[in-house]
Amino acid sequence: MKLRTVALTGAASLVLAVWVVPVAWALLTSFKTERDVLAYPPVVVFAPTLANYREVLFGSASILPNLASSLVVSGAATILTMLFAIPAAYALARLALPMKRAGGFYVLATQMLPPVGLIIPYYLILQKLGGLDSYAGLTTIYLTFSLPFAIWLMVSYFEDVPLEMEEAALLDRAGRLRALWYVILPQVRGGIAVTTVFVFLNAWNEFLFAVVLGGNRVRPVTVAMFNFISVEQTLWAKLAAGAMLAMAPVIVIGLLAQRHIVKGLTVGAVKGARR
Amino acid sequence: MRHPAHPRVRTLAQAERRFAIALFAPALLVLVVTTSAPLVYLAWTSLMRLELAMPWLTGFAGLGNYTKMGSDPRFWSSLSLTFVYTASTVVLQVAIGLSLALLVLRIPKGQAALRIAAVLPIVLAPVVVGLFWRTLVLSPDVGLVDVVTRALGLGSHNWLGDPELALISVIAIHTWQWTPFAFLVILASLSALPPDVFEAARIDRASAWQRFVHITLPLIRPAIVIVVILRMMTALSAFAAIFAATGGGPGTATEILNLYAYRTSFTEFNLGYGASLAMVLLVLTLAISFAMFRLRRAR
Numbered sequence: 001m002k003l004r005t006v007a008l009t010g011a012a013s014l015v016l017a018v019w020v021v022p023v024a025w026a027l028l029t030s031f032k033t034e035r036d037v038l039a040y041p042p043v044v045v046f047a048p049t050l051a052n053y054r055e056v057l058f059g060s061a062s063i064l065p066n067l068a069s070s071l072v073v074s075g076a077a078t079i080l081t082m083l084f085a086i087p088a089a090y091a092l093a094r095l096a097l098p099m100k101r102a103g104g105f106y107v108l109a110t111q112m113l114p115p116v117g118l119i120i121p122y123y124l125i126l127q128k129l130g131g132l133d134s135y136a137g138l139t140t141i142y143l144t145f146s147l148p149f150a151i152w153l154m155v156s157y158f159e160d161v162p163l164e165m166e167e168a169a170l171l172d173r174a175g176r177l178r179a180l181w182y183v184i185l186p187q188v189r190g191g192i193a194v195t196t197v198f199v200f201l202n203a204w205n206e207f208l209f210a211v212v213l214g215g216n217r218v219r220p221v222t223v224a225m226f227n228f229i230s231v232e233q234t235l236w237a238k239l240a241a242g243a244m245l246a247m248a249p250v251i252v253i254g255l256l257a258q259r260h261i262v263k264g265l266t267v268g269a270v271k272g273a274r275r
Numbered sequence: 276m277r278h279p280a281h282p283r284v285r286t287l288a289q290a291e292r293r294f295a296i297a298l299f300a301p302a303l304l305v306l307v308v309t310t311s312a313p314l315v316y317l318a319w320t321s322l323m324r325l326e327l328a329m330p331w332l333t334g335f336a337g338l339g340n341y342t343k344m345g346s347d348p349r350f351w352s353s354l355s356l357t358f359v360y361t362a363s364t365v366v367l368q369v370a371i372g373l374s375l376a377l378l379v380l381r382i383p384k385g386q387a388a389l390r391i392a393a394v395l396p397i398v399l400a401p402v403v404v405g406l407f408w409r410t411l412v413l414s415p416d417v418g419l420v421d422v423v424t425r426a427l428g429l430g431s432h433n434w435l436g437d438p439e440l441a442l443i444s445v446i447a448i449h450t451w452q453w454t455p456f457a458f459l460v461i462l463a464s465l466s467a468l469p470p471d472v473f474e475a476a477r478i479d480r481a482s483a484w485q486r487f488v489h490i491t492l493p494l495i496r497p498a499i500v501i502v503v504i505l506r507m508m509t510a511l512s513a514f515a516a517i518f519a520a521t522g523g524g525p526g527t528a529t530e531i532l533n534l535y536a537y538r539t540s541f542t543e544f545n546l547g548y549g550a551s552l553a554m555v556l557l558v559l560t561l562a563i564s565f566a567m568f569r570l571r572r573a574r
Contacts, residue, residue: 009382012389015375019392019455022412023399025419029411040417088302095295096288103299110310112564114512116536117553120320120546121313144310151302176294205400207515212541222402222515229406236410243403254398261394262463265456266501 030240037236052241063242066224070246072135073210073220074203077142081150081199084143086192089154090180094166104155111148118144119212126213133215141209146199153198153264157191158184194260201250221246314557321554325547340551349527350552353535357559360446360531361510367450368506369499372457376465377487390462393455401452405519408448409435413520435521438528445517445529452516453509457502464498465491497571504567511560532556 029037031048056063091097092104122141123132131137165183185192210220225246228239254261324336344350379386396404412419413434421431434444468491476486514533517523523530523538530538533556540549 005382008378009385012375012379012382012385015371016385016389016392018451019396022407022419022451023395025411026407038417040422042417042419042422084302084305087298091295091299095298096291097295097299098292103303106303107306109561110306112508112560113310113314114533114553114556114560116512116514116533116540117317117557118310118313119537120540120550120553121316123541124320124546125313125316140309143305147302147306147309176291201398205398205402207400207402207518208537222400225402225406225519234410239406239410243406247399247403250398250400251395254394255391258391258394261397262459265397266460266505 026240027244029237030244032237034235034237052237053245056238056242056245061227061238063221063224063227063245066219066221067246069214069218070204070220070222073138073142073218074200076135076139077146077203078196078200080139081143081146082192082196085147085150085154085195086185087180089151090158090184092151093155093158094161094184107148107151110144111152113144115145115208119209122209123212132213133217135218138209138213138218138220141213142203142206145206146203149202150195150199153195154188154191156263157188157195160191161187194257194264197253197257198260198264201253204250317550317553317557320547321551323547323550325545325550327544327546336547340548343548344551344555349530349535350532352527353530353532353552354555356442356530357511357532357556359442360449360513361507363446364449364453364510364513365503365506367446368454368457369461369502371450371454372502373461373499375454375458376462377491379462380465390459393459396452396455397459399452401513401515402519404448404452405516408444408451408516409520413444436525438525441521441525441528445520448516448520449510449513453506457506460498460502461495464495468494500567500571504564504571507563507567508560511556511563532559 028044030052031050032043032046033049033051036043036046055061058064088107092100092107097103118141122137126132126134126137161184165187166179204220205222206220207222211223214220214223221242225239225242228235228242257264321340322335322337324332324334324339326332375389379389410418413421415421415431415433415436418434420434425431432440435441472490472494473486476490481489512533513531514537517529517531517534518537521529523534527535532552536549536552536556539552540546543549
């Protein structure tokens, strides 16, 4: 019995290592000189340097403007998404919305669209409107994946609110909007926070839309990772440092929101399957 | 409420409906304008000859782009790569995720550590994952995998440069990033099972394998179906990690349909043909997902 536990723990540790080691190795690499990076056998003990971070932040290929781009696009997309998603989710979850099933199904279907099918028309339309390399264009296309996701996640949180709360508020002759604002929304505050965080995370990590619709002005940090890779050489340590900076926000968010991740990842399909 | 025809009740119901529409309509409008309208334009573009490098050729092509696919070996190759990529990544994720979840429930310590570690690959941007693997993990000589294979006497390999290894490599990258998802969802489902069912089965002297096949598996089936549906959607639209690791190459060795549509549209700037390829992927994705949902509901 003891031996089995040891074997199982060993197997689990192996998987743990497979998930953690590449990321830990990247973190380690970000403190190496480019010469230490290419040493064989790989060195684990070395004189750490902050030069890569200095270069990535303040050098000629600084990613600071890219971090700013990401922040603006993801921030704007997140705010817009939540403004539209919260009321819509409440209507879907709780009100006698006409053609509710069809509405919910439509939202789910939009979530299934392959991004490459959207990027082609967006490229052509924005090119005609002069909207390539603009914050407005990129923010708009981000709504295509964040809005359906946010609506379904918020529906699941609204469904958790006890019905009596709402009935009490309505009997109180408070207007429906007032009941929503003062009684219901405070009940789903946690859900709103989790949804906001996930919407932001998805927007921050997006790449395909950013690489096609972006340009010299609007260039999110996911695209800027290629600054360190050229035909002649790959600056591994700079790439690692840049990636660590770019991914720091989502890693922090992910670890903090860890408990909510399963719900956040499965929500649309759970609904779709139940229908 | 037994007399819905009562005037006050009717106005109340009407007021609620109007309120519901007012709340839902803005989001609906945004979705129609940002997703459905562009798709109509995509369908229209797929009927056009539209090559940005040769604008003088632009014109209506009818179903020309679609008939062209029939004799385009690169299309058929990308289609079969899409099936190989999707099927293998989904099967691997579910198999590994399920085994790991079952295993983790049997170890006394370390569950929390695995749960936290599982979050790491999921939250990383796929493009960053692709770049990490391309450099730190799969590079010949100094990449982690090569270090291990050399230490084991299996020799050094060009993991992303050799066409056959490249396909295996991008499948491995995808599996690395998304198995934690399958693991977490299945683990959550397993943890929620009532323990007394297993007690009863144990008293009945059912073997571990029998308990698994006849009790556990049916009970967590819904969770597995959901994992399969979602993982298929992600695999069909996989882009950033492959783009970063191989760019679809070497040659077209890792060019799934999604990447072929992208390359045709934005490296060769043949947007008409690219749009028709995207249409095929769109129809394929929607058909598979609706079939899966139907299958789920039928049981």
